[in-house]
Amino acid sequence: MTTQLGLPDDIQACLFDLDGVVTRTAVVHAAAWKATFDAFLRERDGAGFRPFTDSDYDRYVDGRPRADGVRSFLASRGIELPEGTPDDPPDAQTVNGVGNRKNELLLEKIRTDGVEAYEGTLRYIDAVRAAGLATAIVSSSANTWDVLRSIDAERLFDVRIDGVVARERKLPGKPRPDTFLAAARDLGVEASRAAVFEDALAGMDAGRSGHFGYVVGVDRVGQTDALYAHGADRVVKDLAELGGHA
Numbered sequence: 400m401t402t403q404l405g406l407p408d409d410i411q412a413c414l415f416d417l418d419g420v421v422t423r424t425a426v427v428h429a430a431a432w433k434a435t436f437d438a439f440l441r442e443r444d445g446a447g448f449r450p451f452t453d454s455d456y457d458r459y460v461d462g463r464p465r466a467d468g469v470r471s472f473l474a475s476r477g478i479e480l481p482e483g484t485p486d487d488p489p490d491a492q493t494v495n496g497v498g499n500r501k502n503e504l505l506l507e508k509i510r511t512d513g514v515e516a517y518e519g520t521l522r523y524i525d526a527v528r529a530a531g532l533a534t535a536i537v538s539s540s541a542n543t544w545d546v547l548r549s550i551d552a553e554r555l556f557d558v559r560i561d562g563v564v565a566r567e568r569k570l571p572g573k574p575r576p577d578t579f580l581a582a583a584r585d586l587g588v589e590a591s592r593a594a595v596f597e598d599a600l601a602g603m604d605a606g607r608s609g610h611f612g613y614v615v616g617v618d619r620v621g622q623t624d625a626l627y628a629h630g631a632d633r634v635v636k637d638l639a640e641l642g643g644h645a
Contacts, residue, residue: 402530403530403642404523404526404527404530404532404641404642405633405640405641405642406594406613406641407594407612407613409592409612410532410592410593410594410612410613411532411533411588411592411593412532412533412534412535412583412586412588412592412593412594413524413527413532413533413534413535413593413594413596414534414535414537414579414582414583414593414594414595414596414611415520415524415534415535415536415537415556415596416462416536416537416538416595416596416597416598416599416602417536417537417538417540417543417546417547417561418538418540418598419598419599419617419619420517420520420596420597420598420617420638421516421517421520421521421524421536421547421552422514422515422516422517422546422550423514423515423516423517424509424514424546425461425598425619425620427505427508427509427512428461428505429453429456429461430508431501431502431504431505431508432451432456432460432468432501433450433451433456434504435497435500435501435504436451436455436472436497437450437451438500439497439500440476443478449476451472453620455472455475457599457600457620457622457625458475458600459471459472459475460472461599461600461601462539462573462574462597462598462599462600462601462602462605463539463572463573463574463601464539464562464565464572464573465498465501465502465539465541465562466482466485466494466495466498467539467572468498469494469495469497469498469501470494473494473497480492480493480494480497481493481494482494482495483495483496485499485566487499489502489503502541502542505542506542509542509546509549513549514546514549514550515550516550516552517637517638519637519638519639519640520637520638521552521555522639523638523639523641524555525555526642528555533557533558533586533587533588534555534556534557534558535556535557535558535559535560535582535583535585535586536555536556536558536559536560536561537560537561537578537579537582537595538560538561538562539561539562539565539572539573539578540561540562541561541562541563541566542562543559543561543562543563544559544561544563547559557586558582558585558586560578560579560581560582560585564581565577565578565581568581573599573601573602573604573605574600574601574602574604574605574608575605575608576590576605576606576608576609576611578605579593579595579605579606579609579611580609583611590609590610590611590612591610591611591612592612593611593612594611594612594613594614594615595609595611595613595614595615596615596617596638597614597615597616597617598616598617598618598619598620600622600625600626600629603616603626603629603630603631604629604630606630606631607629607630608630613632613633614630614631614632614633615631615632615633615634615635615638615641616629616631616633616634616635617634617635617636617637617638618634618635618636619636
């Protein structure tokens with residue numbers, strides 16, 4: 400049985416990723432990562448460097464905590480850097496330095512261009528809350544609160560588990576399910592009674608391995624088959640397809 404929200408009728412909470420699900424910031428993240436990695440590779444390998452690609456973003460970076468994304472992509476190129484510390488300056492040749500360089504570029508792009516929300520998602524979340532379901536935002540981004548505030552969406556979520564909270568609680572990021580599981584616990588809901596909404600393959604993996612009651616893949620870039628392969632119960636191009644009218 401599914402409800403008018405397009406969910407199994409025993410679902411009590413909805414856990415939403417931010418970038419690519421609630422806001423149109425996934426493309427901004429991808430652009431910041433490309434600029435960062437291409438500059439790094441150009442400096443390291445010269446003019447003949449092999450650029451960072453969309454496939455690299457999907458496989459190694461999308462949905463992961465910043466340092467994990469750096470580590471994962473560089474490992475795919477046979478490159479190993481010192482770990483450094485989260486306070487490393489953006490020009491440091493460390494995992495954290497490269498990640499902080501990307502974050503500087505991201506914040507600059509957000510300041511310059513602003514943040515746009517997916518209206519279908521906002522309407523769906525309003526309908527979810529009107530139906531009495533609990534909501535959480537679950538993101539690897541350390542900038543989650545600022546992004547939500549910029550679109551006046553803080554009110555839509557009962558719980559926030561983001562990069563800042565994950566660091567404080569020492570929670571491993573996606574594809575591990577720990578951040579989603581923490582959100583469900585904070586809401587007082589069993590994972591089997593919670594639905595996960597994600598656009599990243601790493602998020603699908605987290606939803607599947609966490610044994611959540613329902614996993615919705617949001618396909619913004621034409622990867623429906625991959626989202627299903629990584630554990631989606633249903634894939635939509637916009638959450639408005641699930642129904643729900645607040």
